[in-house]
């Protein structure tokens with residue numbers, strides 16, 4: 001598996017699947033979630049609504065992942081995953097790792113070979129970037145997925161630098 005870091009906007013990535021840092025409601029939100037729904041159009045939300053009416057009546061659990069169409073985005077699928085809110089008193093890193101593992105599991109089941117990830121939980125959910133980068137890269141490396149390229153799309157030079165450092169530290 002090739003691991004690639006880029007600085008940019010995830011909604012512009014030409015890949016098989018774009019991962020969304022969603023919330024449990026699957027009804028859209030701010031940050032990367034808002035950008036994906038704006039750019040992808042209403043078809044994504046329609047499928048999210050259908051998921052809420054069927055498999056995920058109580059919402060998508062934290063650490064889980066589910067796919068929908070990518071609508072008008074230059075990808076085939078959006079894989080929605082719900083990151084944990086960062087807590088200083090409770091270690092939720094297993095849930096953050098689960099987002100990456102489960103997203104790759106969904107990608108494998110779809111036959112997606114290229115997947116773009118944002119830095120899940122590092123925005124509104126406040127996870128410190130350097131720590132999130134370390135958890136994300138380790139989870140992906142250990143996932144045992146048949147995805148051929150994982151592309152991290154970092155939204156700022158600082159986020160890119162943290163991921164670059166974490167990748168270097170991993171050797």
Ligand code: ADP
Nearest residue numbers: 009010021031032035120121122123124125155
């Ligand atoms: P969360 O609720 O999981 O923290 P956010 O969407 O608030 O999700 O933030 C996750 C990360 O995505 C943050 O680092 C944020 O800067 C970044 N981000 C926001 N918009 C985009 C975008 N269009 N492309 C890539 N990353 C983005």
